[in-house]
Amino acid sequence: MPRSLRPLLAALLLPLLTTLALPTSAAELRVYTYSSFVSDWGPGPALKQAFEQQCFCTLEFVSAEDGVSLLNRLRIEGANTRADLMLGLDDALTDIARSEALVQPHGLSLPPLRPELQWNDPAFVPYDFGYFAFVYNRESVTRPARSLKELIDSDARIIYQDPRTSTPGQGLLLWVKAVYGEQSEAAWQRLASHTLTVTKGWWEAYSLFLQGDADYVLSYSTSPAYHSVTEQDERYRTALFSEGHIAQIEVAAISRYSQQPELARDFMRYLLTPEAQAIIATRNWMLPVIEGVTLPEAFDHLIQPRRIGFSPAEIARQRPAWIREWRRAASR
Amino acid sequence: MAPRRLPLASPLRPGLLLAGGLALAGSLGVTLLAFAGLIGFSASGPDWRLLQDPYFYQVLRFSLWQALLSSLLAVLPAWPIARALYYLPRLPARRAFLGLCLLYFVMPTLILITGLVALLGHAGLLSPLISHFTGSAWNLYGLGGIVLAHLLLNLPLAVRLLYLQLQAIPASSWQLARQLKLGPRQRLRLIEWPALKGRLWMLLGLVFILCFNSFAIVLALGGGPQSTTLEVAIYQALKYDFNPAEALTLAWAQLLIAGGLFLLVMRRGGSHWLSPDTDTRPPLPRPAPAARLGFQLLYYGSWLLLLLPLGALLPALVRRGLPRVGASELLLPTLLSLALALAAALAATALAYLVLQPLRAARRRGQSGRALLLEWLATHQLVTPAMVLSVGLFILLLPHPGLLRWGLLWVALLNALLVLPFAVQQLKPRLLQFDQQYAPLVTQLKLGGLARWRVEWPFMRPVLAASFALALVLALGDVAIFAIFGDPARPTLPWLIYGYASSYRIAEASLASLLLLLLCALGLWGIGRLQRPAPLAPPAASAHPPPTSGDAPHA
Numbered sequence: 001m002p003r004s005l006r007p008l009l010a011a012l013l014l015p016l017l018t019t020l021a022l023p024t025s026a027a028e029l030r031v032y033t034y035s036s037f038v039s040d041w042g043p044g045p046a047l048k049q050a051f052e053q054q055c056f057c058t059l060e061f062v063s064a065e066d067g068v069s070l071l072n073r074l075r076i077e078g079a080n081t082r083a084d085l086m087l088g089l090d091d092a093l094t095d096i097a098r099s100e101a102l103v104q105p106h107g108l109s110l111p112p113l114r115p116e117l118q119w120n121d122p123a124f125v126p127y128d129f130g131y132f133a134f135v136y137n138r139e140s141v142t143r144p145a146r147s148l149k150e151l152i153d154s155d156a157r158i159i160y161q162d163p164r165t166s167t168p169g170q171g172l173l174l175w176v177k178a179v180y181g182e183q184s185e186a187a188w189q190r191l192a193s194h195t196l197t198v199t200k201g202w203w204e205a206y207s208l209f210l211q212g213d214a215d216y217v218l219s220y221s222t223s224p225a226y227h228s229v230t231e232q233d234e235r236y237r238t239a240l241f242s243e244g245h246i247a248q249i250e251v252a253a254i255s256r257y258s259q260q261p262e263l264a265r266d267f268m269r270y271l272l273t274p275e276a277q278a279i280i281a282t283r284n285w286m287l288p289v290i291e292g293v294t295l296p297e298a299f300d301h302l303i304q305p306r307r308i309g310f311s312p313a314e315i316a317r318q319r320p321a322w323i324r325e326w327r328r329a330a331s332r
Numbered sequence: 333m334a335p336r337r338l339p340l341a342s343p344l345r346p347g348l349l350l351a352g353g354l355a356l357a358g359s360l361g362v363t364l365l366a367f368a369g370l371i372g373f374s375a376s377g378p379d380w381r382l383l384q385d386p387y388f389y390q391v392l393r394f395s396l397w398q399a400l401l402s403s404l405l406a407v408l409p410a411w412p413i414a415r416a417l418y419y420l421p422r423l424p425a426r427r428a429f430l431g432l433c434l435l436y437f438v439m440p441t442l443i444l445i446t447g448l449v450a451l452l453g454h455a456g457l458l459s460p461l462i463s464h465f466t467g468s469a470w471n472l473y474g475l476g477g478i479v480l481a482h483l484l485l486n487l488p489l490a491v492r493l494l495y496l497q498l499q500a501i502p503a504s505s506w507q508l509a510r511q512l513k514l515g516p517r518q519r520l521r522l523i524e525w526p527a528l529k530g531r532l533w534m535l536l537g538l539v540f541i542l543c544f545n546s547f548a549i550v551l552a553l554g555g556g557p558q559s560t561t562l563e564v565a566i567y568q569a570l571k572y573d574f575n576p577a578e579a580l581t582l583a584w585a586q587l588l589i590a591g592g593l594f595l596l597v598m599r600r601g602g603s604h605w606l607s608p609d610t611d612t613r614p615p616l617p618r619p620a621p622a623a624r625l626g627f628q629l630l631y632y633g634s635w636l637l638l639l640l641p642l643g644a645l646l647p648a649l650v651r652r653g654l655p656r657v658g659a660s661e662l663l664l665p666t667l668l669s670l671a672l673a674l675a676a677a678l679a680a681t682a683l684a685y686l687v688l689q690p691l692r693a694a695r696r697r698g699q700s701g702r703a704l705l706l707e708w709l710a711t712h713q714l715v716t717p718a719m720v721l722s723v724g725l726f727i728l729l730l731p732h733p734g735l736l737r738w739g740l741l742w743v744a745l746l747n748a749l750l751v752l753p754f755a756v757q758q759l760k761p762r763l764l765q766f767d768q769q770y771a772p773l774v775t776q777l778k779l780g781g782l783a784r785w786r787v788e789w790p791f792m793r794p795v796l797a798a799s800f801a802l803a804l805v806l807a808l809g810d811v812a813i814f815a816i817f818g819d820p821a822r823p824t825l826p827w828l829i830y831g832y833a834s835s836y837r838i839a840e841a842s843l844a845s846l847l848l849l850l851l852c853a854l855g856l857w858g859i860g861r862l863q864r865p866a867p868l869a870p871p872a873a874s875a876h877p878p879p880t881s882g883d884a885p886h887a
Contacts, residue, residue: 035820063820072574073730076373080731162557164568197473198556207837213454323573324385331390331557 027057029263032083032255034070035063036203043283050279051270057263066201067093067167067250074102074255084258085267087127090167091249092174094124095316103253108265111272113289116307117249124251127271128286131221131245131305132171133238134158135206141215144239148179151216151239152187157196159205160218163326166201167248168218173322174315175246178308184322188329198330221245221303226285228298244308250286345780352689359687359749360709363716366724370576370583373727378584379577392585395544395561398475402482403539407532410490413634415524416627417491418498419619423631430495431856432638433488438802439852440809441548442829443845444481447641448472448553450648450838452480457644473555481549484641486539491634497531498524506615519617537597541590541715547812552833562586566719576727583720590715595708642849645842662825662847669808669824670851672744677804679748681796684710684755688763695764696771707760711753722746722816739817746817747807754806758799759792766791797862805855808848825851 038044038061048059064070067088074081074097081102089097097103105122113119119126134151136144145151151158161169180187196214199205209217216239227233252271254264270276277288281295288295310318382388417426436444451458452472462470472480505523514522547563554560560568562582569579619627687710694703713721725742729735736742766788774784811826818827825848832841 065820068574069571072571075574076727076730078731162568164573165571192556192558195556196471200551208454211455320573324387327387327557328385328390331387331560 027260027263028060029055029057029084029260029267030060030062030082031085031087031267032062032064032070032074032081033087034066036066037061037088037284038063041283043280046279046283047271047276050275051267054270055263055266059267068165071097075100079257081255081257083255084260085252085254085264087252089124089251089253091124091126091247091251091312092167092170092315092319093312094121094251094253095312097253098123099316102256104256104258104261106254106265106268108268111290114287114291116247117289119249119289121251124253125268125271126249126251126289128277128280128284129247129249129289130286131247131303131307132168132175132218133221133223133240133245133303133305134216135209135219135223135236135238136216137212137235138237139235140212144237145216145241146239147242148175149243151241152176152191155194156215157213158191158194158216158218159196159209159214160198161202161205162198162200164323166199168202168205168220169198170319171246171248172218173319173326174309177318177322178246178310179243185325185329188326189332192330192332195330220248220285221305222285222287222299225296225298225302228301229282229296238303240303240305245305246309247307249289250284345784348686349689349693352686355683355686356690356706356710359683359752360712362725362746362749363712363721365728366721367580367583369724369726369728370580370720373576378580379575380581382578382581388582388585391560391562391565391582394559396589398478398482398550398559398561399540399544399546401475402479402486402543403536405479406483406486406539407490407536410487410494411528411532412627413487413491413630414494414498416630417495419616420624420627420631421616423628425635429631429635430492431860433492434859435849435853435856436485436488436638437492438805438809438856440811440826440829440848441481441485442552442809442811442826442833443645443849443852444484444641445549445552446829446833446838446841446845447644448477448481448484449833450842451641451644452477453838455838457647458640471555473553474559477553477555478546478550478559481553482539482543482546484638485549486542487634488638490535490539493531493535494528497528501527503615506617510615510617516617516620516623534597537593541593541597544590544593545586545715545717547718563717563719566717570719570723579720579723583717586717587715591708591712594711594715595704598704598707598711645846645849648838648842649846662828662844665823665825665828665844666847666851668740668822669826669848672740672747672810672824673804673807675744676747676751676807677800679745680751680755680803680807681759681800683748683752684759684799685763685796687752688756688759691760692763692767696767707756710756713749714753718750718812721749722813726816736817739819742817743810743813746813747810748803750810750813751803751806755799755803758802759795762792762795794863798859801855801859801862805852805859808851808855 033044036042044061048061052059062083064073067090070086070088071093074083074086077083086097086103103123106125108125110119110125113126117126117129134145138144141156145154145156160172163169163173176184176187176191197205197208199208202219205217206219206223208214219238221238224234224236224238227236252268254261254268258264271280272290274290274293277290277293278295280286281288281293281299287299417423417429423429449472450456452462452470453459454472456472459470459472501523509519509523544561545563546561547567550559550561550564551567554564562585566579566582566586569575569582691703691706691710694700694706725746729742770787770791774787779787809826810824811830814824814827818824820827823831825844829841829844829848832838832844
């Protein structure tokens with residue numbers, strides 16, 4: 001055979017040989033997550049590619065519709081689950097997952113996390129976070145509300161998400177409770193009088209808002225960065241509320257029934273590297289959990305809210321009652 | 333009409349009867365398993381505390397109220413429209429109109445939802461016009477949108493059914509009316525009303541049940557917790573609160589109300605809205621010029637009403653620029669949808685034929701109470717919440733990943749079960765008609781096995797084919813089952829539309845909707861062709877108009 005053909009042949013044969021060899025040599029890490037995380041524009045594919053290069057393993061994503069469905073799926077599967085790692089529960093759900101014994105302690109020593117997270121949990125590792133905030137178009141809303149109370153007392157047309165079916169909706173539930181306490185039911189009724197629609201999920205609400213019919217939509221403090229970076233559109237802003245904002249911290253944890261706990265730990269460590277944090281921040285449009293991550297300039301212009309809220313344990317205890325209160329008030 | 337006891341009760345082939353019993357038990361078994369899955373998971377059983385929560389009554393009130401409003405608004409206007417069709421047989425495109433009516437009933441609700449959003453949504457074609465006239469901002473989402481969508485889905489069904497019922501008025505009645513010189517009012521009271529009365533109540537009941545169980549429309553156009561039906565509340569209780577106990581309470585409430593009502597409706601006979609237009613024209617009295625004009629206006633108005641939401645799909649497509657949806661992006665979902673619907677339709681038709689066997693046997697023995705119960709059981713999926721069926725089964729299967737890997741198989745099976753009631757309603761009258769006309773002969777000739785099938789086959793063939801096509805078109809629109817068992821990475825066409833529509837990508841949604849609509853229209857065209865009396869059919873079948881009551885042919 002001519003010498004020059006040999007590299008070509010090797011190039012053709014090598015991938016074939018590696019695929020044949022794979023099932024015996026490579027371990028498989030199965031990560032349960034929500035679907036937008038693994039979509040083409042989400043952080044999933046980039047993380048998979050980068051991690052597989054260093055772990056000599058295959059990373060398989062199994063996706064549920066969203067964080068809440070993810071938890072439900074794990075609860076139904078119980079000990080029969082094939083999950084090694086779960087990615088995408090948030091701090092409001094951690095206590096439920098723990099009390100149903102779905103996770104195990106990670107045993108890692110984490111790099112320093114951003115102080116506002118106040119993180120101290122043996123099983124869950126945060127990988128991004130954001131503040132719930134109301135997004136508006138500054139061309140149509142020239143004097144944005146400066147507090148939640150001002151917004152609820154106004155007659156601005158508002159879109160938000162069902163707290164039973166989406167995490168931003170649940171964020172608003174906590175927000176109203178934190179600001180209004182015992183008076184929440186009346187606040188919900190006032191809000192209902194100028195609510196355009198309550199949608200099932202975040203994407204429905206946000207795309208409806210972009211059609212231009214509402215004044216405010218409930219989203220994240222990071223949403224303007226998305227418009228600025230990917231669309232060079234500077235019209236969208238978030239309102240900073242004087243009462244403070246509720247944060248959402250997204251977390252990962254090792255399944256109690258994991259077949260690959262070691263590999264799962266490696267992946268968690270990787271999630272907290274500056275490289276992975278930059279991928280997550282610019283594809284999931286949330287804030288990094290460690291300092292010193294290089295991000296597009298648009299992230300510097302975001303609002304810096306004061307964080308308020310409840311502990312995961314309190315949320316787990318009160319959530320059913322708060323949901324009942326909301327649905328009573330909002331369905332009237 | 334009470335079923336006559338046959339002079340020569342011929343026993344069915346025991347093998348077939350056994351298979352029928354098994355099929356019925358299997359279809360009931362799946363439902364029971366689904367309930368067992370939910371009950372097993374909640375351990376504590378239904379959550380009766382819900383009965384003290386005002387929310388439950390709010391949901392119940394809204395379910396009943398919107399169903400009542402929807403059924404009245406769909407059925408009452410259908411009456412004059414059906415009369416217009418009946419009295420003015422020379423209306424242009426009358427047949428096309430009846431075809432459109434049928435298309436409306438079987439087409440996936442997502443198409444209508446997309447059309448309505450394109451027409452009347454926040455950026456809809458007509459929305460600025462409406463806001464201009466009413467002076468306030470128009471909002472499609474809420475009770476108004478729900479009732480409008482229900483009206484559009486059910487009005488055509490009602491028009492078609494009432495029209496066919498009017499056509500069944502014997503020519504002799506009109507001759508008598510002429511001899512007695514009855515005026516328009518008397519004709520209405522003495523001839524038309526008695527012919528329609530029973531059917532009108534049945535129709536109201538049926539539409540009420542369909543709207544009461546409505547899911548996709550309420551979810552898409554409800555716009556918040558004020559407009560929640562029981563079916564949507566079950567979905568929410570399961571999907572997010574993950575509260576099977578609450579879902580069970582809601583499911584029992586739904587089953588009790590819809591199931592009870594369904595039993596009442598069934599006692600008045602089945603529906604035969606698919607029967608082809610027979611084109612037999614009795615000498616009808618000519619309507620007065622004023623009435624004529626009214627009928628014409630109604631007719632053209634109905635055309636407009638039905639065409640607008642579908643027509644709105646086209647400008648939505650063009651106005652926002654042709655969407656960047658490659659053919660490949662649509663091709664695979666289309667093929668997958670077709671394959672799933674085909675499997676579901678085959679299974680549903682075979683099951684329908686089988687589950688009717690015990691019913692047939694009961695009818696032959698003249699046990700009408702037993703027959704009614706068997707029919708209720710054979711069609712119970714019409715009132716069982718689809719959410720309970722799919723989620724209950726999902727919970728049962730989830731711990732066995734091997735079983736779940738066949739997700740698409742479950743999608744096809746559950747869809748087959750959900751369209752089964754429609755296939756049963758299609759096959760039942762023809763099968764009973766066969767028994768009425770041929771059973772004595774078959775018994776006398778001692779035909780068995782294949783020979784017997786050779787007699788039955790040509791008689792049943794057109795109806796079997798039509799119910800297959802109907803099941804195919806109905807299964808083509810499924811999203812509820814796919815949402816639970818399907819793989820979002822390999823979507824079906826309706827799932828794709830759902831994705832586009834829920835992110836308000838109306839142009840893409842319109843394109844996919846038009847494609848799906850085309851498939852449904854093809855399916856319907858198939859039904860129409862298949863239903864023409866087959867050349868092989870015995871003379872008795874083609875000489876008489878198809879039976880319009882579920883009991884027995886009008887011999």
